[in-house]
Amino acid sequence: xxxxxxxxxxxxxxxxxxxxxxxxxxxxxxxxxxxxxxxxxxxxxxxxxxxxxxxxxxxxxxxxxxxxxxxxxxxxxxxxxxxxxxxxxxxxxxxxxxxxxxxxxxxxxxxxxxxxxxxxxxxxxxxxxxxxxxxxxxxxxxxxxxxxxxxxxxxxxxxxxxxxxxxxxxxxxxxxxxxxxxxxxxxxxxxxxxxxxxxxxxxxxxxxxxxxxxxxxxxxxxxxxxxxxxxxxxxxxxxxxxxxxxxxxxxxxxxxxxxxxxxxxxxxxxxxxxxxxxxxxxxxxxxxxxxxxxxxxxxxxxxxxxxxxxxxxxxxxxxxxxxxxxxxxxxxxxxxxxxxxxxxxxxxxx
Amino acid sequence: xxxxxxxxxxxxxxxxxxxxxxxxxxxxxxxxxxxxxxxxxxxxxxxxxxxxxxxxxxxxxxxxxxxxxxxxxxxxxxxxxxxxxxxxxxxxxxxxxxxxxxxxxxxxxxxxxxxxxxxxxxxxxxxxxxxxxxxxxxxxxxxxxxxxxxxxxxxxxxxxxxxxxxxxxxxxxxxxxxxxxxxxxxxxxxxxxxxxxxxxxxxxxxxxxxxxxxxxxxxxxxxxxxxxxxxxxxxxxxxxxxxxxxxxxxxxxxxxxxxxxxxxxxxxxxxxxxxxxxxxxxxxxxxxxxxxxxxxxxxxxxxxxxxxxxxxxxxxxxxxxxxxxxxxxxxxxxxxxxxxxxxxxxxxxx
Numbered sequence: 165x166x167x168x169x170x171x172x173x174x175x176x177x178x179x180x181x182x183x184x185x186x187x188x189x190x191x192x193x194x195x196x197x198x199x200x201x202x203x204x205x206x207x208x209x210x211x212x213x214x215x216x217x218x219x220x221x222x223x224x225x226x227x228x229x230x231x232x233x234x235x236x237x238x239x240x241x242x243x244x245x246x247x248x249x250x251x252x253x254x255x256x257x258x259x260x261x262x263x264x265x266x267x268x269x270x271x272x273x274x275x276x277x278x279x280x281x282x283x284x285x286x287x288x289x290x291x292x293x294x295x296x297x298x299x300x301x302x303x304x305x306x307x308x309x310x311x312x313x314x315x316x317x318x319x320x321x322x323x324x325x326x327x328x329x330x331x332x333x334x335x336x337x338x339x340x341x342x343x344x345x346x347x348x349x350x351x352x353x354x355x356x357x358x359x360x361x362x363x364x365x366x367x368x369x370x371x372x373x374x375x376x377x378x379x380x381x382x383x384x385x386x387x388x389x390x391x392x393x394x395x396x397x398x399x400x401x402x403x404x405x406x407x408x409x410x411x412x413x414x415x416x417x418x419x420x421x422x423x424x425x426x427x428x429x430x431x432x433x434x435x436x437x438x439x440x441x442x443x444x445x446x447x448x449x450x451x452x453x454x455x456x457x458x459x460x461x462x463x464x465x466x467x468x469x470x471x472x473x474x475x476x477x478x479x480x481x482x483x484x485x486x487x488x489x490x491x492x493x494x495x496x497x498x499x500x501x502x503x504x505x506x507x508x509x510x511x512x513x514x
Numbered sequence: 515x516x517x518x519x520x521x522x523x524x525x526x527x528x529x530x531x532x533x534x535x536x537x538x539x540x541x542x543x544x545x546x547x548x549x550x551x552x553x554x555x556x557x558x559x560x561x562x563x564x565x566x567x568x569x570x571x572x573x574x575x576x577x578x579x580x581x582x583x584x585x586x587x588x589x590x591x592x593x594x595x596x597x598x599x600x601x602x603x604x605x606x607x608x609x610x611x612x613x614x615x616x617x618x619x620x621x622x623x624x625x626x627x628x629x630x631x632x633x634x635x636x637x638x639x640x641x642x643x644x645x646x647x648x649x650x651x652x653x654x655x656x657x658x659x660x661x662x663x664x665x666x667x668x669x670x671x672x673x674x675x676x677x678x679x680x681x682x683x684x685x686x687x688x689x690x691x692x693x694x695x696x697x698x699x700x701x702x703x704x705x706x707x708x709x710x711x712x713x714x715x716x717x718x719x720x721x722x723x724x725x726x727x728x729x730x731x732x733x734x735x736x737x738x739x740x741x742x743x744x745x746x747x748x749x750x751x752x753x754x755x756x757x758x759x760x761x762x763x764x765x766x767x768x769x770x771x772x773x774x775x776x777x778x779x780x781x782x783x784x785x786x787x788x789x790x791x792x793x794x795x796x797x798x799x800x801x802x803x804x805x806x807x808x809x810x811x812x813x814x815x816x817x818x819x820x821x822x823x824x825x826x827x828x829x830x831x832x833x834x835x836x837x838x839x840x841x842x843x844x845x846x847x848x849x850x851x852x853x854x855x856x857x858x859x860x861x862x863x864x
Contacts (some may be wrong), residue, residue: 182614296821308762308838327677329690339764339835340679340690342717342726347762347838376726379860382705384702412658413699414678414689485689488658508728511861 166448167361167383171513173269174300174321176237177244179204179372179504182384184363184495185391187248187274188332188482194224195396196496202235203497204504207274207363208246208274213253213431218262222247226268234240239271239420242298246272249287250333252279254430256287258293262291269298274324276304278332284362288420302363306335311348315357322361323348328419329367329439331389331484336419336437341380343364349381353506369489371506378507389483392497393490402470406481410441411488417441422449424482441481517711517733524650524671525588525621529554529854531724532734534713535741535846537561537598537624538682538832544574546684546746546846551594552585553847558596558624563603563781568612572597576618589621593649596622599637599793600683602629603718603781606637610644611813619648624674626654627683631667638668654715656685661681663699665707673698674736679789680768681739681834686769686787691716699731719836721856728857739833743840749836752811755841756831759824760791761838767791772799773830776812791831793824841862 165173171182185196185206189212191227199206204277207222225245229235238244247270249259263269273291289302298320305311311323325348327341328333338344341364352358361381364377365386374385391397410416421437425432426445440446448458465471465478472479494502515523521532533555533782535546539562543635547557559571575595579585588594597620599609614618623641628634650671655661661673672702674683675698677691688694691714704707714727724735741747744759760766771787774780776795790796795815798808815822822829842854 169703184622193642251617266762307765319625327690336766337765339767340717342677342679342690342723343694343719343834343836343839344764346720346722347836350839351761367690372694372696372730373692375729379725379729380722411788414694415657415687417657417689418687479604479628481650484693486697489693508644 169360171383172271175206175244176239177201178206179205181507182206182363182376183374184208184384184386185219185501185502186386186388187246188212188388189213191397191399192248192444193398194221194228195398196391196394197245198225198228198488199496200500202232203500206272207432207501208248208272211247211249213250214261215249215255215258218259218419219265222268222270224260225438233333234369236242239298242271242382244271246270246274246302246322248274248276250277251275251283251287252433256290259288260278263291263299266470269295270324272302272409273299273305277413277433278312281313281437283313285317288320288323293421304365308344308347308351312351312355312357315352315360320360322363322366324363325382327364327366329437329485330365331417331487332482333432333436333438334366335435336405337435341377345380345382353512366486367486369486369511371488371503372508374503375510387505390490392483393493394496394499395493396496397489400473401472402477402479403481406473407483407487407490408443408493410481410483413485413487414484417483417485417487418446420446421483422446425455427480438482440486441483441487443477443481445478460513518605521711521733525556525586526558526589527551531728531854531857532556532713532726534558534685534734536595536715536736536738537564538601538738539594540745541742541749542598542601543748544571544578545743545748546741547595547771548575548578549746549846551849552582553850555850556596558598558622561597561599561604563600565599565605565612567609568597568609569615572612572616572618572620577701588645589648591619592621593618594621594718596620596624596652598624598626600627601633601637602627602783606640610640613641613644613649619645621650622652622672623649624652624654627783633665634664635667638670648708650734652713656688658694658697662701662705662707665702665705665710671711672713675732677714677716679835680715681767681789681790681837682832683786684716685785687785691727695727695730695732717834717836721853721860722775723836724853724857725860735825739836740840741846742833743843744846744849745843746846750820752823752827752829753831755820756791756823757828757833757837757840758843760831760833763833763835763837767833767835767837768796770796772796774833775805776809777830783792789831789834791833791837793827793831795828807824
């Protein structure tokens with residue numbers, strides 16, 4: 165079975181190529197996940213480091229879907245929505261409880277940023293069991309070495325290959341998917357793991373990025389930043405406006421730990437940081453302002469609400485290098501349908 | 515005229531899509547440039563910061579080509595080979611002299627890393643005149659802003675869009691071509707510069723990378739790192755071996771200024787650094803070793819010859835994140851023909 169056929173058999177309501185909306189912590193909640201899955205994609209809930217929100221979000225999605233025309237071809241007992249965990253910070257036992265208790269099991273469970281490989285093995289085994297195999301396991305990696313190690317240890321249903329352009333958290337040191345995807349594909353094949361579908365992440369904003377991912381060796385793509393520019397993303401309008409305004413993401417964003425420090429998001433393993441739009445917090449940090457003072461100003465900006473974002477603002481605007489390709493706010497479903505439509509018209513023109 | 519037709523009309527001996535070998539300073543000399551152009555691509559000579567080598571290299575290429583079966587369809591008075599300058603360090607008057615004096619004008623002149631936009635205007639005008647329009651002007655940029663400014667000021671024949679994965683020198687802060695190429699394409703079109711063909715650079719190693727560049731909006735691609743693994747690259751075998759050995763380039767390479775310091779290559783504008791394979795020099799620098807001591811060890815490694823390279827070595831191994839996709843040493847012409855052959859078989863599989 166080729167990769168696309170395999171993905172289609174696991175998520176039969178989705179169109180080909182598979183378009184997923186990334187499980188952005190605090191941002192990808194019911195509205196975003198439901199719209200994406202209703203439009204031929206696979207929406208994810210960003211459970212992040214807090215497994216206690218899982219049960220509520222699963223039931224909110226179930227209820228939201230039950231009030232709309234049914235999504236065709238959803239397998240019995242499956243919620244056509246995925247959930248994403250930041251493994252180093254989330255509780256496995258709480259996750260297992262919620263999955264067991266839910267009448268509908270999430271179609272996919274996306275694991276990211278474990279402290280060690282053994283955690284991923286443990287999570288994979290426990291969640292496959294809790295969902296009676298109904299939840300497919302996606303594991304996100306950012307290097308060729310991680311891809312092969314995870315493939316060997318966990319036999320994931322999908323490997324998400326994240327490149328350096330991605331917004332929010334990822335490896336501080338990595339390459340973009342331009343070289344990472346083909347090298348992962350080659351190395352996985354060479355070691356007998358060529359049957360695992362690869363989903364590309366990082367810098368993909370539209371059908372052109374999706375098509376590039378496909379020719380590089382992926383069978384689908386996941387987008388985060390593009391969905392920030394949808395009304396369904398659970399962010400403040402100030403954040404959304406900052407995304408629309410930013411352009412030339414190679415220079416207007418950077419990978420940094422500054423925003424984690426300011427937000428008090430401690431606990432990330434040392435090899436991770438996050439890409440966000442540069443603003444006053446970042447520049448002051450670079451100019452040597454101490455963290456206590458910077459945090460004080462950050463908190464004052466928080467009180468300003470929407471005005472706290474933007475180039476002159478101080479609040480974290482996590483976004484990828486593709487931020488300049490988000491030109492207008494558009495419903496998430498329209499984003500998915502637009503990409504699926506456009507990608508069919510793209511050919512390698514010779 | 516579409517971009518591919520335009521490129522073909524300028525370089526009628528080349529195949530579509532246009533495959534160029536980057537003008538790597540000290541590395542891309544006669545052998546590499548000639549083999550690439552003899553194989554349906556466009557070879558470049560790395561003139562770098564030393565315009566005084568131009569006359570000799572042009573005549574060496576002319577002589578090398580005259581001893582082989584003629585390349586078909588080369589326009590009269592044109593040498594089917596390009597030349598690349600690092601503008602901040604090279605002498606324009608010497609370049610103009612050499613181009614004027616050469617009976618055959620280089621098919622393309624690639625300008626990189628000017629201190630300011632006005633230099634690029636000056637170089638473009640002077641070299642167009644010196645070559646009586648026979649040399650097409652390529653200008654390399656790394657941000658959307660640079661792309662539109664250069665397009666407006668210089669009307670280049672080609673814009674080379676370099677992403678963060680590229681080996682050797684480039685912008686310290688940039689995105690990969692995954693988002694940079696489509697944003698440049700959109701912004702150039704919006705401003706009326708949509709007629710300028712884009713050539714992608716950075717992380718492209720084989721037909722998959724070339725196909726990705728095409729769907730992202732480029733009309734051709736330039737490869738550097740892949741050609742390091744050819745016998746024609748003018749590098750020591752130790753360097754070549756280090757390229758073959760390195761893999762997982764997102765973590766085995768990094769952008770840094772360390773190697774410039776050790777080699778005494780001063781003068782790069784502050785926004786540039788270079789990507790190379792990590793080795794002992796880099797780690798010692800990171801561990802706080804002072805530059806004088808590190809340079810002393812570097813120079814001792816230089817005396818070791820081929821043994822001075824490699825992971826435990828100290829010599830600069832400039833290479834891009836795609837270094838892991840260079841698995842074997844292969845003649846440059848075979849690399850070009852292989853890519854041209856493979857890219858025809860790639861389709862966006864839906």
